[in-house]
Amino acid sequence: MSDVEQELASIKALQASLKQRLDDDQAVLQQLAKRLWAQQESEKAKLSRELHDGIGQLLTGLTRRLQALSQQSPELATLHSIADMALHDVRQLSRLMSPTILDDLGLKPALNWLCRNLLEDEAITYESHIDLPADIPKDISILLFRIAQETLVNTVKHSAASTVTLSLGHHHNVIRLDIIDNGKGFDTKQVEPGIGLSSINDRASAFSAQLELISAIGKGTRTTVTVPI
Amino acid sequence: MTINVVIADDHVLMRQGVSQMLNSHEHISVIDECNDGVELIASVLKHSPDVILMDISMPRMSGLVAIDKILAQRAAAKILVLSMHNEVEYVEAMRDAGAKGYILKESSGESLIDAIKKVAAGKICFPDTEEKNNDGQCQKHISPLSVLTRREREVFFLVAAGNTSKKIAELLDMSLKTAENHRSNIYKKLNLSSSAELIRMAGKAGLLE
Numbered sequence: 001m002s003d004v005e006q007e008l009a010s011i012k013a014l015q016a017s018l019k020q021r022l023d024d025d026q027a028v029l030q031q032l033a034k035r036l037w038a039q040q041e042s043e044k045a046k047l048s049r050e051l052h053d054g055i056g057q058l059l060t061g062l063t064r065r066l067q068a069l070s071q072q073s074p075e076l077a078t079l080h081s082i083a084d085m086a087l088h089d090v091r092q093l094s095r096l097m098s099p100t101i102l103d104d105l106g107l108k109p110a111l112n113w114l115c116r117n118l119l120e121d122e123a124i125t126y127e128s129h130i131d132l133p134a135d136i137p138k139d140i141s142i143l144l145f146r147i148a149q150e151t152l153v154n155t156v157k158h159s160a161a162s163t164v165t166l167s168l169g170h171h172h173n174v175i176r177l178d179i180i181d182n183g184k185g186f187d188t189k190q191v192e193p194g195i196g197l198s199s200i201n202d203r204a205s206a207f208s209a210q211l212e213l214i215s216a217i218g219k220g221t222r223t224t225v226t227v228p229i
Numbered sequence: 230m231t232i233n234v235v236i237a238d239d240h241v242l243m244r245q246g247v248s249q250m251l252n253s254h255e256h257i258s259v260i261d262e263c264n265d266g267v268e269l270i271a272s273v274l275k276h277s278p279d280v281i282l283m284d285i286s287m288p289r290m291s292g293l294v295a296i297d298k299i300l301a302q303r304a305a306a307k308i309l310v311l312s313m314h315n316e317v318e319y320v321e322a323m324r325d326a327g328a329k330g331y332i333l334k335e336s337s338g339e340s341l342i343d344a345i346k347k348v349a350a351g352k353i354c355f356p357d358t359e360e361k362n363n364d365g366q367c368q369k370h371i372s373p374l375s376v377l378t379r380r381e382r383e384v385f386f387l388v389a390a391g392n393t394s395k396k397i398a399e400l401l402d403m404s405l406k407t408a409e410n411h412r413s414n415i416y417k418k419l420n421l422s423s424s425a426e427l428i429r430m431a432g433k434a435g436l437l438e
Contacts, residue, residue: 060335070435077435081374081382088379101318104285105293109318116318121380123410160404 033206034139041098041142048098051090059087092117099145107141108132111148111166118152119164129167133229136175140229143207144168144177150200151179151223159183159221170229179223185215231256232349235272237263237295238284238311243334247282247311250338257345266290266298273299273306279349281308285319296326309348311341320356330354374436376418384411388424389431 001009066080095101096117102110108130119126148166155161161183168177193201197213204211209227234251236259238244248259260276263269265287273281281299285292292310299306309330310323320331330348332341333356344354374382380401387397398408421427431437 074435074437078386078437081386081436085379085382100286101314101316104291104314105318105322109322113316113318121378123380123407123414 030206030208033202037142037203037206038139045098048094051097052094056087056090056094059083059090063087096149102141102145103138106132107136107144107168110141110145111168114145114148114152115164115166118149118156122156124156124161124164126164126166128165129169131169133170133175136229140175140207140227143203143209143227144175144225146203147200147211147223147225148177148179150196154196155179155181155183155221158186161220173229175227175229177223177225177227180220182220185217185219185221187217188213188215231258232280232345233258233260233276233278234280234282234345235259235261235263235269235276235278236282236311237266237269237272237287237292239264239287240284247341251342251345254342257342264288266292266295269295270298270302273303277303279307280345281306282311282345283308285310285312285314285323293322293326296323296328300327307348307351309344309354315356324355331356377415381411381415381418384408385415385427385431386436388412388415388427389437391424391428 063080063083066076066083070077070080099110099114101113111130112128115126115128152164152166155164159181161181163182165180166178168175170176201211204225204227207227209225212224213221214224215221234257236244236248236251238247241264244262248262251257251259260278261272263272267289269281269283270290272278283292283295287295290298296308299308308328309332310328311332311334312319312323313334315333323331330344330353332344332354336344347354374385377385383401384397387400392400394408394412395405397412398405401408416422416427419427419430421430428437
């Protein structure tokens with residue numbers, strides 16, 4: 001082997017080892033990002049429990065007592081209705097913060113629940129078509145739930161849509177989630193992603209998921225995420 | 230005849246309270262208490278209870294998985310779910326899984342005993358089966374507004390107070406069209422045709438300020 005060939009071979013070997021190190025570092029970073037998200041979920045769960053067991057219990061007591069009194073006067077009946085709304089709001093906040101339904105029943109009922117809770121109150125009609133593989137890892141379920149949550153919250157806040165379609169399907173080892181609204185849309189080049197969307201983007205990349213947002217003024221918005229399992 | 234019950238809930242105080250209350254009833258006997266789904270399955274196989282009273286959110290094995298495993302081994306098991314969740318998704322999931330009944334933790338002791346007796350007698354007992362099922366129904370008090378969503382209830386009170394759709398849209402920070410949609414949904418759900426009828430109905434139900 002000539003000197004040049006030898007040098008080439010050693011450069012190639014060096015390149016390969018550098019590539020390996022880069023891959024290893026990236027894998028470590030990805031693990032770290034996943035742990036960070038898991039930690040955030042567990043913090044939220046703690047806060048959600050406190051909200052539910054603390055204020056939630058107090059409001060339950062208040063609502064019950066007002067209910068017992070509500071026959072006595074129309075004013076007390078109205079107070080009961082208000083306390084009941086406050087209880088409903090605290091419960092909903094607590095559940096959106098940490099969706100126990102995901103642990104209890106799995107992703108499909110959890111997504112239906114999410115659509116119902118976020119869209120029904122806003123007079124947005126929705127359809128969901130969900131076809132899931134038998135066993136999805138819990139962290140992937142949480143990822144998909146949180147992406148759907150962020151997307152639907154944005155739809156409610158900004159889109160002025162009247163219908164939303166959520167579909168979730170799988171092919172080989174890839175799950176695909178699409179959320180489509182018929183709202184006013186926006187120019188994806190002009191609008192800077194907000195904190196929620198950026199955080200969802202970061203989160204998706206921690207799981208090697210692809211997140212795509214397609215929209216144009218007057219054309220509604222489609223959010224698509226594909227994630228390998 | 231005594232109904233033998235096994236109860237599973239990881240909240241010890243809740244479980245003991247329910248257990249004590251049930252044991253004070255002459256025809257019900259709690260024969261075992263379990264802390265999670267795994268303990269429950271072992272207990273059901275050992276004791277073959279008449280009724281299994283169980284929570285959904287439990288450590289080690291969730292209620293949903295436990296129901297599946299219990300029914301795989303004891304297909305005729307009568308399971309009554311005792312839960313804090315009043316959402317339709319929970320009720321449906323438990324019904325689909327094969328439970329015979331569903332009752333909320335905030336229900337009265339009487340309704341719980343009633344539900345246990347019904348399930349033991351082979352009837353089903355779910356919160357929204359009242360109309361369909363004349364002999365096995367659960368009692369539930371319904372306020373006229375319970376069919377409305379939270380947002381619709383807000384709109385309801387504003388209509389009852391004499392506000393126009395435009396004013397309501399302003400007050401609730403929504404478009405006029407959304408406010409009108411809410412209004413027409415409320416009319417549809419409560420079977421009303423005008424705001425005058427709504428105010429009359431609110432007055433009758435004691436909901437007017």
